[in-house]
Amino acid sequence: MEKRRVVVTGVGAVTPLGNDAETSWKHAVDGVSGVGPMTRLDADAFPMKVAAEINDFDASLFMDKKEARRMDRFTQFAVASAKMALADAELEITSELAPRVGVWIGSGIGGMETYESQFRTFLEKGQRRVSPFFVPMMIPDMAAGQVSIYTGAKGPNSCSVTACASGTNSIGDAFKVIQRGDADAMITGGSEAPITNMAVAGFCSAKAVTTTDDPKTASRPFDANRSGFVMGEGAGLLILESLESAQARGATIYAEIVGYGSTGDAHHITAPAPEGEGGARCMAEALRDAGLAPEDVSYINAHGTSTEYNDAFETTAVKTVFGEHAYKLAVSSTKSMTGHLLGAAGAIEAVFSVKALEAGILPPTINYETPDPQCDLDYVPNEAREADLQVVMSNSLGFGGHNATLVFKKWQSA
Missing domain, CATH: 3.40.47.10 (Thiolase/Chalcone synthase)
Structure with missing residues (x-):
């Protein structure tokens, strides 16, 4: 079977460097650090004092406020990034095209923030007060599910959960879906919102994160004085298309995978x-x-x-x-x-x-x-x-x- 060529036609991102892909890339080129004092949690309660947090993210720019409240933070990041990636690719998912466009978005731990808040509710108020949206907000595949719902993509829909390789595996798996002819386009990448009490506590106990309180030098890969990773949050998505599909609609092509x-x-x-x-x-x-x-x-x-x-x-x-x-x-x-x-x-x-x-x-x-x-x-x-x-x-x-x-x-x- 002849393998189809696959290209990248759109990108979208919400990162500690910016709330879109272009700003994030510009800041990366400029050597800007997205690491700062941890503010989402009480830093005094943890050995970890710094984090790479998302600043000024407004989910209502991409979805109804009521719907946003029914999504964990990691899913909000994914939906926002997907919408930006589709806009960047100038790809309109019509009813005719929908069955040939799929979604493959990975997450390492999914809706940890939702899990923690609902477990607190269960302990304090009992079973009846647990939200009916608890499970669909928590499960890692819901980023892919909600992106499918919000964009109308009806093709292959999946989620790779392979810890810190989840986003890369998802893109690779989506690439193979198109290459073998099961879809013409895929919305793919990864999303994570792990700056939560239990996630941070777990990584601190594993002694995997840095305990330095200096955000300017906390993340220093390959340096002799490196002392652990800095936890971050956000999402990155690509629009992958078969070369035939991209050329047929005159799409701008970033690169070939x-x-x-x-x-x-x-x-x-x-x-x-x-x-x-x-x-x-x-x-x-x-x-x-x-x-x-x-x-x-x-x-x-x-x-x-x-x-x-x-x-x-x-x-x-x-x-x-x-x-x-x-x-x-x-x-x-x-x-x-x-x-x-x-x-x-x-x-x-x-x-x-x-x-x-x-x-x-x-x-x-x-x-x-x-x-x-x-x-x-x-x-x-x-x-x-x-x-x-x-x-x-x-x-x-x-x-x-x-x-x-x-x-x-x-x-x-x-």
């Missing part, structure tokens, strides 16, 4: 496999799927969480796959600016990867001050730079040993 890899570590519930073995296989699989050689890749948007093991093992994995070419690659972590958005991280990084290809600009790794001998690649330290980008890779690695990699290629109409 050409490869997807997905592997498991079979090692540990939270720690990556030694030397990044699973991540290396994932990158190699994505290159094989794309039909490209390691030397074809010029930039990797790394998972780069600012944790000790991830950054070192991901670096080792890159060197395993790319050999000497690893030292000619640019590798940066935009989590230095956005924080770690868990299930939405890979989706936002896919948006940034596509924008990097379009603009020919490498987003930086900010807060990079002290080199780590174990992390010895070109991490685009502190300032963006122009580059002739033809092929870009984006990595995501999640708890449970989930690894996912996407490969994007610069679009050339000729």
Whole structure:
């Protein structure tokens, strides 16, 4: 069976760097940090003092206020991002087109805020006071469900829940849906709103997050003084289309998606496999799927969480796959600016990867001050730079040993 070519025709995002994709990308290029003092919770109650929060988000700009109250925050982010992505793609989902447009949006933990508030209600007031909207607000697939309802997309509808790889897996799975002919377009990405009491308490107990109180340097991937990730919230969505569909309607094409890899570590519930073995296989699989050689890749948007093991093992994995070419690659972590958005991280990084290809600009790794001998690649330290980008890779690695990699290629109409 001949594989159909798949392109990116629209992007939408709500991130700690801005409430739309263009603002988020501009701030990423400028090296702006979206990390600040944690305000959504009582910071005195936790070792974690900083977070990458969404500021001034108004759900009523995208949906009725009554309906917004029936959605968890992560679903609101997804619906808003989907509407912006469709507008960016200038894609109107007509009744004729609807069965051929699908939705695939991942989330790592779903409606945690809803779960906590309703459990409090249950304890204080009893079963009868629990909202009938509790379950449909909490479940992780509701971002995809509500986006389908709000946009009218009636094609394949799904949700990948693979921890911090959820957004990347969702985009890769959506890519394959179009490639094999089951849909002509997909609204895909990830959404997360994890700055809640229980989520923060859990990550603090796992000693995964930084406990520094300095937001300016809290997220510092690949730096020798990194001390844990900074939790963030938001959503990133892409509009993927078959090349035929995009060209038939004269759509603007950002990039072509050409490869997807997905592997498991079979090692540990939270720690990556030694030397990044699973991540290396994932990158190699994505290159094989794309039909490209390691030397074809010029930039990797790394998972780069600012944790000790991830950054070192991901670096080792890159060197395993790319050999000497690893030292000619640019590798940066935009989590230095956005924080770690868990299930939405890979989706936002896919948006940034596509924008990097379009603009020919490498987003930086900010807060990079002290080199780590174990992390010895070109991490685009502190300032963006122009580059002739033809092929870009984006990595995501999640708890449970989930690894996912996407490969994007610069679009050339000729």
